[in-house]
Amino acid sequence: MREAYIVQSVRTPGCRRGRGALAYTRPEDLLKTAILGLMERAKGVEKKDVEDILIGCAFPEAEQGLNIGRIIAQMTGFPDETCGATVNRFCASGLEAISLQAMRIMGGMCDVAIGGGLESMSIVPMGGNLPRPHPELAKTYPDAYISMGMTAENVANRYKITREMQDTFAFGSQAKAAEAQKNGKYKEIVPVEAVRFKEKNGITVKETFIQDFDDGVRPTTMEGLAKLRPAFAAMGSVTAGNSSQTTDGAACSLIMSGEAVKKFGVKPIAKFKAYVVAGCRSDEMGVGPAYAIPKLLKVAGLGTALDIAGNAIFEINEAFASQAIYSLQQIGLFDEKYYSHESDQRIVNVNGGAIALGHPLGCTGAKLCAQLMNEMQVRGVKYGVESMCIGGGMGAAALFELCD
């Protein structure tokens, strides 16, 4: 089989839904920024060389609907020959897009492609504009439509992940992100020309500005986290503080075959090695990574997470602290050495996770890939593992191997 390489990987900043900096910027404009930023960084590759753009989106409707993959190709000046499509696997959509492109290349059916993800949670609400659960299924199996918050409560309750454990984990995520932000670690970010609307003397005017940082990172204290009320259950432990933030953002990667890499003379970052999905109960969907990661490593023939821990970093999406903790426990990495902000040997979510940086649903898979590519290069570690849980009861995981 042929090889597929991640040649470039970028993301826009992730900004808070509603009151964040990107709340009024159209989703297409976010994605446009990511795609143009990607092409600018991919020296030697031109738009006409890209055969297809596949975009992951969890609620592909309204402003981010129709077929955003094709729309964005036209919006960003790709020629008619560059195709486009949309893919949805909820929170793994962005990773699904990258993986599908990689596998197409590995199968010999394509040489240069873009895979990415997009979600404006400000503009298209989680659940979509027109939620219409099937009346019979909602009666016989309502968990098909269970709220994500409830699944996090179920994980916390069933696997005894306490409020304190969740808050401590959340505090660490914020601390890692704050440190990384301060030190300019997020080199994968491309700035967005964003818009906001302000009323001045009775007239509403449009203003443009440049947004180049994640705006959900904030000073947090354990006391502050402890004060928050449960968000999903009257007597629960999952709060706004120990859950991921709802966020707007876009991210994408340029994927090429070994042949194309040689032809265009570009230096790839990493090799795409494997991608798996694994199913679980929908009412505890957060445990998905606990199944997906072992399956991934088995497929790749690498043993366990602990076996590669010495030469790998992990991006495990923090949809909720409860599920992230449980997943880490199951793969053997729930050890302060591996994830704590105070550990200089940390290998899990090294620059913070979605609790601090946000979780723009369909974008997240592509966003974590960009973060992973950046940090793998910085550290020179051989393996990068990306994983997340998925609404409906699934986990996805992908493995990347750093190029020399």
Place this chain on the structure above:
Amino acid sequence: MVRRINKAAVIGSGIMGGGIAALLAAAGVEMLLLDIVPFDLKDEEKQDKKARNRIVTMGLEGAIKAKPPLFYSKDDAMRISTGNLEDDFDKLAECDWIIEVVVENLKIKQQLFARIDKVRKPDAIISSNTSGIPLKAMSEGLSAGFKEHFLGTHFFNPVRYMHLLEIIPGEATKKEVLDFVAEFGENRLGKGIVWAKDTPNFIGNRIGIHGIGATMKAMLEDGLTIPEVDAIFGAPLGRPKTAIFATSDLVGLDTMTHVMKNTYDLCADDEERDVFKLPDFLQAMIDKKLLGNKTKAGFYKKEIIDWKKIKKVINPATGEYETFDKVSFPCIDAAKKAKTLPEKLKVVLAGDDKAAKFAWKVLAASFIYAANRIPEISDTVVEIDNAMKWGYNFEFGPFESWDAVGVKESVEKMAKEGLKVPENVKKMLAKGATSFYKVEKGQKSFYDFASESYKPVKTSPKALVIANFKAENKVALSTPSCSLVDIGDGVYCLEFHSKMNAINKDMVDFMAKAGEYVSQNGVGMVIGNQAGGMPGAFSAGGDLAFMLGLAKAGKFDEIDSFIKTVHEGIMGVRYANFPAVAAPYGLTLGGGCEMCLTADRIVAHADLFMGLVEIGAGLVPGGCGMINLWRNFIMSKPDAAKVTDYGGFFLNAFMAVAQAKVSNSAAMARKSGFLKDSDRIVMNRDNLIGEAKKEVLKMVDDGYAPPLKTKIPVFGREAHGMVWAEMNNMKGGGYITPHMEFIAKKICVCMSGGDVPCGTLVSEEHLMKLEREAFVDLWKTENTQKMAENIMATGKPLFL
């Protein structure tokens, strides 16, 4: 030139100033709210407008957040701009009415008015909301033009809810100004006007504080406890439930004692001056800053002991807080069973226990004091009675109470006990007049001491009084729970008069007859009543006893056929060949709300607490409430709503019923879909029946055509998917109990039109059938029966 209030200012942004600003804003006046620049500004803040406006900003925020709400709708706050007395003073020059509500300090007020005199528009009205400082002193030395436009406008706290507005003419106030403010206060602000004189504390507070002082004095003399006094001078005697001491805690002991001291200082010749002297225990409380609810300790105090709230009360003898038991006196227990206030008063005073003696002692002192204040503070008994009813929430003023217990008999008793009977009352009795009021030919008149004759009680021509029509034998049909009253010009009023005006079987049976009668003899119908109380109850819901009885006996077919009759009656109002206008006020819940929703139009009082709250009794609304509410939503812009929009409409309507949402004003009832754009809001409750009648006549004049019976588009099965899925989350989160979930799903089925696709047009009959089935199904459950029993017994919902 026509006098208008386009823009007005309130100076002083405390709870009274904020309340007055909110009220005028609701009446559509552009408001300027001013307060002082803080004294303690730091150097860097001295040029900062935000810092300089800090006090007024906090004041307005306080008014916006106040509970119970001072604003009818928070949107009204957009009519209020704020500023401070240094930078924005010149803006007063644009104001048509300037209301002073600053601290009760003569010097500060004098200085303020002197500044206002310099900037005011020549014809601007200037008024003070002082509760006790003489107007004469405040306006001394000011221009003649100022004095001509200067008066006292004394609102009561909380401004939105207290009906009383005392107007105090100054020595030189123009009649035109006084007439204007009275008319504006009555119609635009919805207040009841009482004309007061420029005497300390005017009428309400003078009489009110005497009552409090006299009660405390008697309590200490006779050795009663505070809870005992409150048990006597509360509901059994037609006073607010909070009675004397809990009310004082609510008002604040500092405010209360300020009024006492003011009276003591300024009324040197008052024959009861001693009463206004602070008792030692009260002075000690003030010194210890035990000021009532605002300091979390007053006469009463709540403590949490072992996770339980324990109510304690101060013992005047020791100054310590103590626990207390429920108070019981034979005469008070008997009074609680009596129906009307005159009966209650008679029962209490006929007793021979400690409570009866105490009640007589205090009432006698209050009667005598009130009579002695005429003509000092007021020319008539009417002003004093109205002030106490509207400003202190008494069911009867002192003279009405005196009438109820019998003037002649009580005067004899007073004389026997050596009490000094007021001369004017003695003279009245000597003239053969034995009551302060009488009603003849539907006209209420009062005994005027000055002319020694009865004179008609003047009311606004807009304020129709149903009782007056009834006194004129204008009752067309009647049953124990309701009547059909001819209120003139062919308009008939369907008046409820059951307990809390709850809808019962009697009324349901009556409605058909009433409709037939109006159809044959009249032009239209007003559905309204004038039960008292604050906020009062247009109708607090449905009478559950009848149906609970049927359910207990397993007679579910009878419930089904009863609901059929209810539906026929309710929809009969809608499709009758004459216009029907509902005139709700205060509590308009459950069945009461459904009566309004079916009417052609609603003319509502601004204080409207409306909602479909049946879920709290374990039920769904059974009088087409869900159908008519959904119709309000989806038919408001029938062609604009596409099937993709139904979800939003549905969720709003569904949540209103499933969460038993109750509006906190008519404005909010309109926002939540209970009132339509065509429905009207009236500020003055006294005018409600009159305005509703006008509306009927207008609809008749306009050529009334009954509404077309059309099919109704519904959200259908799509609603079930959404609601069942969300209920799963609520259940998982512990936010809903099993039976509540069961009822909520029934509500969903009823309001969505059952198992049909989104957008299906269904008949009213289809929806009525769903409603009836849900209703009967629920009665079949033990949990609903338990919930209904609980709410009947305790008035509170039981969540099963």
